[in-house]
Amino acid sequence: MHDVELLAVSKGQSLEKMLEAIKAGQRSFGESYVQEALDKIERLSAFDVNWHFIGRIQSNKTRDIATHFDWVHSVARADIAQRLNQHRGQQQAPLNVCLQVNISEEASKSGVVLHDVLPLARLIVSLPHLKLRGLMAIPAQTDCVDQQLIAYKTLYDAQQLLIKQGFQLDTLSMGLSRDFKAAILAGSTMVRIGTRLFGPRVDAR
């Protein structure tokens, strides 16, 4: 079995719970709301923690995201990629980026459709302050493990296609509390787990 990194999704979770996780050795945290995240980043600045932005990206928040995060998993538009690139500090290492794919092709879910993955990947690798690490998806919610596997296998195949085209990718960000087992079976290298780790969220927005 390959290595799978645990991204602790801490949106809507208290600082106390996050400190407990840090004490237990957890180093990577995922947040979806910029204001909540900036507050936590400041209050936990004494700790050596990696911050991953996994939420919807509004254009007016790209500066905050590019400056304060180490990773962004939810890049799905060319103009957003360009803004993140432009706002990433010149002294900072390139921002790690995953391209979010809408594998279930539902109107309500964000992400690019499979057809648009290649052109957006090409754009991202041309931007000097971004580093494309791989793909991410949030498939349609289902309890059917076969459906979960099909969805995640689709993302895995899309990643393999990019690798065949010469892209150097090492991250497949897939799997949350409800379906991480299927995601790992399908080749996930990073699972994003919130409630299964911390318990129910309070809406902190």
Ligand SMILES: *Cc1c(COP(=O)(O)O)cnc(C)c1O
């Ligand atoms: C909230 C969230 C998660 C974690 O979901 P859980 O069901 O709490 O594990 C994972 N990925 C994304 C993009 C999220 O927004």
